[in-house]
Amino acid sequence: MKTTPNHLFQRYGIYGVLVLLVIVLAIVSPVFLTGANIINILRQVAVNGIIAVGMTLVIITGGIDLSSGSLLALSAVVATSLAHPGGHGAGLAVAAGIGVGLAMGTVNGVLIARQRLPPFIVTLGMMTAARGLALVYTSGRPVIDLSEGYDRIGGGYLLGIPVPVIVFAGVAVLGGALLHGTRFGRYVYAIGGNELAARVSGVGTRGILIRVYALSGALAGLAGIVLSSRVMSGSPSTGVGYELDAIAAVVIGGTALSGGTGRIAGTIAGALIIGVMNNGLDLLNVSSYWQQVAKGVIIILALLLDKTSSREK
Amino acid sequence: MKNSLLYPGRAWRWVIFAALVLTACHRGDRKQRLVIGVSYQNLQNEFIINLQDAVRARARALGADLVELDAQGRAETQIAQVENLVAFGADVIILSPCDREGSAPAVDIARREHKPIVLVNGMVANTAKADAFVGSEDTEAGRIAASYIMELLGGKGDIAIIHGPNGHSAEVLRSQGIRDVLRRYPSVHVVAEQTANWDRAQALALMENWLAAGRHIDAVVAQNDEMALGALKAIQAAHREKDIRVVGIDAIPDALRAVAAHQLAGTVFQDARGQGTLAVDVAVRLARHLAVAHDNYIPFRLITPNN
Numbered sequence: 110m111k112t113t114p115n116h117l118f119q120r121y122g123i124y125g126v127l128v129l130l131v132i133v134l135a136i137v138s139p140v141f142l143t144g145a146n147i148i149n150i151l152r153q154v155a156v157n158g159i160i161a162v163g164m165t166l167v168i169i170t171g172g173i174d175l176s177s178g179s180l181l182a183l184s185a186v187v188a189t190s191l192a193h194p195g196g197h198g199a200g201l202a203v204a205a206g207i208g209v210g211l212a213m214g215t216v217n218g219v220l221i222a223r224q225r226l227p228p229f230i231v232t233l234g235m236m237t238a239a240r241g242l243a244l245v246y247t248s249g250r251p252v253i254d255l256s257e258g259y260d261r262i263g264g265g266y267l268l269g270i271p272v273p274v275i276v277f278a279g280v281a282v283l284g285g286a287l288l289h290g291t292r293f294g295r296y297v298y299a300i301g302g303n304e305l306a307a308r309v310s311g312v313g314t315r316g317i318l319i320r321v322y323a324l325s326g327a328l329a330g331l332a333g334i335v336l337s338s339r340v341m342s343g344s345p346s347t348g349v350g351y352e353l354d355a356i357a358a359v360v361i362g363g364t365a366l367s368g369g370t371g372r373i374a375g376t377i378a379g380a381l382i383i384g385v386m387n388n389g390l391d392l393l394n395v396s397s398y399w400q401q402v403a404k405g406v407i408i409i410l411a412l413l414l415d416k417t418s419s420r421e422k
Numbered sequence: 423m424k425n426s427l428l429y430p431g432r433a434w435r436w437v438i439f440a441a442l443v444l445t446a447c448h449r450g451d452r453k454q455r456l457v458i459g460v461s462y463q464n465l466q467n468e469f470i471i472n473l474q475d476a477v478r479a480r481a482r483a484l485g486a487d488l489v490e491l492d493a494q495g496r497a498e499t500q501i502a503q504v505e506n507l508v509a510f511g512a513d514v515i516i517l518s519p520c521d522r523e524g525s526a527p528a529v530d531i532a533r534r535e536h537k538p539i540v541l542v543n544g545m546v547a548n549t550a551k552a553d554a555f556v557g558s559e560d561t562e563a564g565r566i567a568a569s570y571i572m573e574l575l576g577g578k579g580d581i582a583i584i585h586g587p588n589g590h591s592a593e594v595l596r597s598q599g600i601r602d603v604l605r606r607y608p609s610v611h612v613v614a615e616q617t618a619n620w621d622r623a624q625a626l627a628l629m630e631n632w633l634a635a636g637r638h639i640d641a642v643v644a645q646n647d648e649m650a651l652g653a654l655k656a657i658q659a660a661h662r663e664k665d666i667r668v669v670g671i672d673a674i675p676d677a678l679r680a681v682a683a684h685q686l687a688g689t690v691f692q693d694a695r696g697q698g699t700l701a702v703d704v705a706v707r708l709a710r711h712l713a714v715a716h717d718n719y720i721p722f723r724l725i726t727p728n729n
Contacts, residue, residue: 143634146631149634156623249465249466250471253676339623342676346466387631391628394614394635397588397617398588
């Protein structure tokens with residue numbers, strides 16, 4: 110691997126954007142860089158970050174997963190419905206929530222890999238159907254009255270670090286190791302680069318694709334558990350549009366929507382940029398109308414800066 | 423985006439048509455049963471589901487048949503639904519509007535076709551043209567919540583306001599009610615104000631950020647209970663529940679529990695059952711050509727740990 114300045118910028122430009130954003134916010138807001146606020150940001154990024162790790166793999170294969178927000182809601186209502194006090198304990202709730210996401214993600218994967226249906230349409234259908242199932246399961250009402258044990262997932266600490274942050278870090282590290290350190294990961298890139306070539310050269314592309322969508326579903330399920338335990342209620346209408354935040358994080362992080370390239374670390378940086386921005390705009394008490402404008406502009410600016418800095422040298 | 427896949431497709435219209443024909447046949451068998459067509463603004467909203475429960479219970483008690491449609495929050499869908507209800511022979515229509523402006527043409531359609539129409543829960547731009555309105559005044563909810571907080575704070579202090587989605591009619595009117603009250607207290611300062619889109623998770627993150635900013639806040643007025651509960655969660659996590667009071671609006675079950683546990687300072691009860699029941703009563707009277715009042719207000723009620 111060559112390490113020319115050009116290459117370095119291409120690979121690290123987005124981290125520069127993140128650092129720049131942090132420096133600007135640290136200057137304008139005295140509380141931005143406090144430990145409590147940094148913990149805050151990481152906790153708020155966790156849900157989007159967990160979804161975005163799965164989304165990164167999906168997008169590297171050249172696909173897309175629009176069902177994440179709905180699978181998050183379906184997992185949230187299933188998990189919380191099993192987490193009432195005096196019930197089966199949080200373990201079963203967590204397993205069921207992730208299991209539901211995994212199962213629905215596998216359905217996505219099978220339809221895409223075996224029936225050769227376009228991912229956009231398959232996951233769009235799943236987005237609608239899973240949201241519907243969440244509403245059917247709950248009759249449209251949020252699940253409330255949850256056990257103390259369930260509260261500890263979203264509200265607890267381990268060694269002074271909030272549990273959602275630990276879960277997010279674990280997902281990021283494992284996702285990175287899977288993508289960058291295993292044969293499975295190399296095949297994921299191969300499918301996105303040229304699926305036909307990958308298949309001809311003996312890669313079992315169908316199995317890989319199914320597993321990628323299953324993983325994305327399972328991670329959406331995990332995110333649903335984190336979110337619902339953070340707010341201590343399982344609402345069937347939660348998570349609307351979360352897939353778009355995850356896609357934004359992935360693309361800001363340098364993964365091309367056309368597939369074949371991308372890194373987990375970039376996605377994490379992308380998720381952090383979005384989280385830092387949300388936090389910073391709240392700290393500065395920017396009016397909510399302008400917040401929407403600012404968020405859109407910053408996302409596009411981040412992409413532009415990343416692109417020009419990688420072209421200049 | 424998801425709705426556009428499903429509505430308004432032709433297939434759906436046929437399903438509705440078939441349902442109405444069946445209801446009509448059913449009606450022919452027995453003695454003249456009244457058919458009430460209802461278009462709900464969004465059956466993914468807990469309050470509207472409670473309203474629906476009351477509508478169903480009352481219709482059953484009065485022996486009227488219901489044809490219920492869910493506009494899923496889209497005014498254009500609602501207009502098509504009212505057209506269908508008119509075309510296929512409902513005797514009277516109950517409309518819980520999605521949108522003040524967007525749902526207004528639905529009232530014109532009913533008017534043109536000489537079908538009585540009752541608005542429930544929300545007003546539209548041409549409310550005067552409808553045969554009746556049943557609901558509560560959202561400005562009043564804002565006034566009640568803000569007055570209660572002023573009472574708790576003794577008329578001075580720093581407050582934060584968490585808004586509903588920008589431009590949503592309840593957001594606009596509740597904000598107006600809150601402002602009407604605050605204007606009378608010059609030593610009260612609104613130190614932070616932001617939308618959390620009725621969403622608990624968004625309000626939680628917002629409150630965490632405000633607390634991290636070190637902003638001094640004595641009380642939070644949230645424009646619905648979901649957001650009040652989100653803010654409360656952040657306040658509890660920061661162990662600040664002793665010095666920051668939170669008030670919400672809607673009186674959803676989770677909020678009532680929090681009020682009973684002295685965690686939430688209070689909430690404002692909007693009577694879904696009262697609205698749904700009265701809407702059916704008014705609709706039935708209209709269908710039988712009996713006189714009704716045009717404006718039927720169901721008062722909001724303040725819920726505190728003491729009541």
